[in-house]
Amino acid sequence: MKNQKGFIVPLAILIIVLVALGGGMYVYSQNKGLSPNSTESQNLANQTRTKSDSKISVNVVNTRIKGDLEALKQSAEVVLNKTNKSYQQVCEDNVININSDSSVKALVDNIIENSLSISGNRSDQKSLGIECFSSNDAWVISIPLNKIGTESDSFYCVDSKGNSLNTKANPTTMSCAK
Numbered sequence: 001m002k003n004q005k006g007f008i009v010p011l012a013i014l015i016i017v018l019v020a021l022g023g024g025m026y027v028y029s030q031n032k033g034l035s036p037n038s039t040e041s042q043n044l045a046n047q048t049r050t051k052s053d054s055k056i057s058v059n060v061v062n063t064r065i066k067g068d069l070e071a072l073k074q075s076a077e078v079v080l081n082k083t084n085k086s087y088q089q090v091c092e093d094n095v096i097n098i099n100s101d102s103s104v105k106a107l108v109d110n111i112i113e114n115s116l117s118i119s120g121n122r123s124d125q126k127s128l129g130i131e132c133f134s135s136n137d138a139w140v141i142s143i144p145l146n147k148i149g150t151e152s153d154s155f156y157c158v159d160s161k162g163n164s165l166n167t168k169a170n171p172t173t174m175s176c177a178k
Contacts (some may be wrong), residue, residue, distance in 0.1 A: 043091045058146045062156075065143060068107045069158045075101045076139055076160065086161060090139040091132035095125035111143065131170045138174035142167065 076090045079100045083089050089100045098105040108125065115128050125132075127143040142157040145166070155167045157176035165176055 012127060029136045049050045061114045062145045065111050065145065066156050068110045068114075069141060069143065069156060070164060071107050071163075072096065072104065073158050073160075073164070075104050075107065075159075078103075086136045087136070087139045088136055091134040091141070094132060095130055096132045096141060115146070129170075133171070133174060135174060140174050140176060142170045142176070 004097050076087060080087055082101070089097055091097055092099075096104060096108050098108050111130070112124065112128065128162075128171045130141070132141045133139065138160045140157065140159040142155045145154055145156050155170055156165070157171055158164045158172070159175045161175050163176040167176055
């Protein structure tokens with residue numbers, strides 16, 4: 001009887017090992033076609049990644065452009081204080097006057113650089129479609145945003161009245177169109 005007690009424990013361990021081994025082989029055989037090295041899986045993953053990366057990257061660029069335009073609002077107030085309470089120097093030839101304040105050139109350079117990361121072929125304010133209009137008592141700046149899909153609001157506009165919004169067209173007055 002003493003020999004029979006010692007036989008049950010190794011038998012139980014053997015059964016557990018066989019069940020675990022059989023289960024592992026079953027899982028392996030079921031997942032064999034979904035291996036990360038299969039060409040079909042890699043192509044599908046690359047297509048999905050490319051689409052989502054481009055959408056994220058366009059959103060990031062648009063957010064950066066909007067942030068730079070928001071900072072231009074503060075620079076316009078500096079211009080107002082420097083120039084005897086006039087916004088006239090905020091714009092020049094219907095684009096942002098990069099000589100109006102020391103921070104403006106860096107902000108415009110950022111906008112151009114961010115837009116180039118998406119478009120790759122527009123190198124100055126006019127080719128980017130930036131529009132800027134100013135008078136003694138008001139200014140407005142708009143820029144086309146990089147589109148994702150079929151967005152209808154494709155411009156971002158800031159003005160001296162404190163407006164910052166997406167619009168469907170460039171402004172036709174000294175404030176952002178709604």
